[in-house]
Amino acid sequence: MLSFLPAPLRGVLAGLLLALNTLFWCWPLFALSLLKLVLPIPGIQRALRFGMHWIAESWMAVNAFWMDLVRRTQWHVQGLEKVDMRHSWLVTSNHQSWADILMLQYRLNRRMPILKFFLKQELIWVPVIGLCWWALEFPFMKRFSKEYLAKYPEKRGEDLTTTRKACERYRSNPVSVFNFLEGTRFSAAKHAEQASPYRHLLRPRAGGIAFVIDAMGEQLSALIDITIHYPSGNPSFWDLLCGRVDQVVMCIDSRPIPTEFLRRNYDQDEDYRLNFQLWVNQLWNEKDAQLDRLHQQFPPTQP
Secondary structure, three states, X not given: OOOOOOHHHHHHHHHHHHHHHHHHHHHHHHHHHHHHHHOOXXXXXXXXXXXXXXXXXXXXXHHHHHHHHHOXXXXXXXXXXHOOOOOEEEEEEOOOOOOHHHHHHHHHEOOEOOEEEOEEHHHHHOOOHHHHHHHOOOXXXXXXXXXXXXXXXXXXXXXXXXXXXXXXHHHHXXXXXXXXXXXXXXXXXXXXXXXXXXXXXXXXXXXXXXHHHHHHHHHXXXXXXXXXXXXXXXXXXXXXXXXOOOEEEEEEEEEOOOHHHOOOOOOOOHHHHHHHHHHHHHHHHHHHHHHHHHHHHOOOOOO
């Protein structure tokens, strides 16, 4: 434990460990990725994917080590028994902090297939980690504004095509396809700008998970709905590195994907789109009520 050190020094050491961990594991990952490119044989590619996923899981395990090293966070977790490594899942969560991703990986690593996030296309240029995401077949999405689509209507539907291509690669291995329904981190300013009807959440964006359901259908065992709460307030990534996250509450729920949503087209079927949005809004109403209860059950830790 490094709790005896000043928080800024812990942050520097943790950041260094994260960087070294990433640089150590990226090279074997890139090597297996190149093999996968030059050996387009399904059986070999499937084995290589397992190897690449093992590398990613090992990277997450080392991250969990330094997270414990800077501080032993008190965890309150419910529902881990609802997931396993054998099935494919559609996963979503509320989004409060840059720390959310590492927190999710900390609790879910080697308990379910690695989370594959939908990423903005520009993130592929992030040094080292962008190539790691590419090697691990994370789906990169190019988002178009309504104004752009009005001017170039031929671009409409490209997101769905990209999602389908990504999900096709997931059919040979179990996968957890992850999407933050809010699309961005919660903040008071964003909440006010959206005039969000929820107390603790931004408005959900249903299109992302609708595209995954359209592309993967019956391959998905369930929607894994995760609620994260930080009793002492939403931490920054620097707070995580410095060991300032004293408590994390994580509630994991498994929800069946309604059969009427399978084999439907979100872009072109208006009735389906409205019904799907109602379903997502109901999920968000329930999550907002759950966060109300968690705020009362887990008050901020007293210094």
